[in-house]
Amino acid sequence: MFDRTGQKRKAVGRPRVGDYLLSIAYFGLASGAMMVWMAAIGWGAWRLIEWMMS
Structure with a gap:
């Protein structure tokens, strides 16, 4: 069942960058967007702390 000695492997070509371009752009x-969101939270926290200390 698991003996694959008689089978030939398919030649798999090298992956191209174009195959992954959409996922790279998405991530x-x-x-x-995540960095901008974290910066906005940090800026809001800084303003809140500054307001509480004044």
């Missing part, structure tokens, strides 16, 4: 956009 790049998502990580950029």
Whole structure:
């Protein structure tokens, strides 16, 4: 059942960048949005602390 000695492997070509371009663009956009969101939270926290201390 698991003996594959008689089978030939299919030649798999090297993956191209174009195959992954959409996912790379998506995750790049998502990580950029996450960084902006974290910066906005940090800025809001900084303003809140500054307001509480004045």
